[in-house]
Amino acid sequence: MKIRYFDHAATTPVREEVIKEMIPYFGVQYGNASVMYSLGRNARKAMNNARDKVANAINCDMNEIYFTSCGSESDNLAIKGFAYANRNKGNHIITSKIEHHAVLDSCKSLEKEGFKVTYLNVEENGVVDLQELVNSITPETILISIMFANNEIGTIEPIERIGEIAKKHNIVFHTDAVQAVGNLRIDVKALNIDMLSLSGHKFYAPKGVGALYVKEGIDFKKLQDGGEQENNKRAGTENVAEIVGLGKAIELIYNEFDSYNKKLTELRDYYISKVKENITGIKVNGDMSNRLPGNANISFKGITGSELLLKLDEAHICTSAGSACSTSNPGPSHVLTAIGLDKEYLNGTLRVSFGRDNTKEDVDYLVDTIKKIVT
Ligand SMILES: *Cc1c(COP(=O)(O)O)cnc(C)c1O
Numbered sequence: 104m105k106i107r108y109f110d111h112a113a114t115t116p117v118r119e120e121v122i123k124e125m126i127p128y129f130g131v132q133y134g135n136a137s138v139m140y141s142l143g144r145n146a147r148k149a150m151n152n153a154r155d156k157v158a159n160a161i162n163c164d165m166n167e168i169y170f171t172s173c174g175s176e177s178d179n180l181a182i183k184g185f186a187y188a189n190r191n192k193g194n195h196i197i198t199s200k201i202e203h204h205a206v207l208d209s210c211k212s213l214e215k216e217g218f219k220v221t222y223l224n225v226e227e228n229g230v231v232d233l234q235e236l237v238n239s240i241t242p243e244t245i246l247i248s249i250m251f252a253n254n255e256i257g258t259i260e261p262i263e264r265i266g267e268i269a270k271k272h273n274i275v276f277h278t279d280a281v282q283a284v285g286n287l288r289i290d291v292k293a294l295n296i297d298m299l300s301l302s303g304h305k306f307y308a309p310k311g312v313g314a315l316y317v318k319e320g321i322d323f324k325k326l327q328d329g330g331e332q333e334n335n336k337r338a339g340t341e342n343v344a345e346i347v348g349l350g351k352a353i354e355l356i357y358n359e360f361d362s363y364n365k366k367l368t369e370l371r372d373y374y375i376s377k378v379k380e381n382i383t384g385i386k387v388n389g390d391m392s393n394r395l396p397g398n399a400n401i402s403f404k405g406i407t408g409s410e411l412l413l414k415l416d417e418a419h420i421c422t423s424a425g426s427a428c429s430t431s432n433p434g435p436s437h438v439l440t441a442i443g444l445d446k447e448y449l450n451g452t453l454r455v456s457f458g459r460d461n462t463k464e465d466v467d468y469l470v471d472t473i474k475k476i477v478t
Pocket residue numbers: 112113172173174175176203205250252253254279280281282302303304305311313
């Protein structure tokens with residue numbers, strides 16, 4: 104039976120074009136990118152070509168891109184690496200209550216080491232409270248880290264405003280843009296973003312490769328010691344093949360940005376309206392306009408998200424109850440708690456996230472199946 108996949112916020116399938124681009128670097132082009140002879144130079148060239156593609160996608164210089172092993176590593180490097188290197192300037196960090204755990208737990212680690220962290224509240228739609236942000240700034244504040252778009256409820260944060268506030272107060276601004284890259288147009292210069300995390304497997308590159316943008320002039324401490332790879336900021340022989348894949352994937356997704364965005368938006372809106380039409384006792388979470396194109400997060404009364412998820416799995420439908428990163432962590436997610444979702448809805452949440460291969464017929468099948476399960 105055909106699998107219908109609606110969990111692109113958890114991960115995406117690697118595109119054929121991306122696989123094709125990577126294959127030589129698993130095989131004949133096996134050189135180490137740090138060595139001098141031509142086999143190594145070829146690898147280095149391919150890697151820097153990918154670096155250039157990432158830089159083009161977000162409008163920065165290629166020397167401002169550092170490849171990592173994943174989005175989580177990028178978040179750790181940005182937050183902890185920056186905090187360790189800039190401790191002498193202050194010990195206060197501002198983030199939000201709805202960040203990914205890679206950000207939240209990096210901040211918690213720093214708290215154990217004497218840093219102070221403010222976790223901003225969000226409105227009912229998941230938008231951070233900007234007034235609270237401004238009020239939280241102290242002379243000790245060195246870093247603001249607010250995600251570009253939320254992985255559970257899809258809310259897009261007011262990044263431009265946050266960038267302005269950070270700039271005005273001379274505070275460095277990091278954003279976890281793992282859900283945003285590929286789904287939204289991003290210009291780090293126009294948005295005053297100083298550091299940005301991204302991850303390949305959220306836009307049809309393989310798992311296990313990510314990148315961190317750090318604006319020239321901003322210092323951060325290397326967290327993984329060893330060789331001098333990545334401008335001496337991240338030790339370890341580079342994952343050349345996957346870096347090549349990430350470069351290809353980011354180029355492809357932005358080349359087809361308008362049609363991809365339109366497709367996901369249409370599928371999302373079609374799904375939400377069909378659920379509203381067919382099922383009672385539901386609540387759509389997140390913001391209705393400032394929302395990731397492919398994200399629909401809906402709570403259903405009288406059923407738990409995991410029950411729903413398992414029944415859908417029996418029908419070969421892949422969705423998510425909350426986020427992929429919290430499957431071993433039962434109970435309502437920190438994001439749904441932070442938006443103050445009513446108790447009767449709190450446990451019955453289903454996140455559906457659309458991708459390139461989904462069709463309207465898939466959505467019809469999905470809604471029909473949900474309807475059968477909940478009624
Ligand atoms: C997926 C995700 C991450 C983690 O990225 P990995 O590459 O899986 O480590 C971080 N932040 C957000 C918002 C995500 O959606």
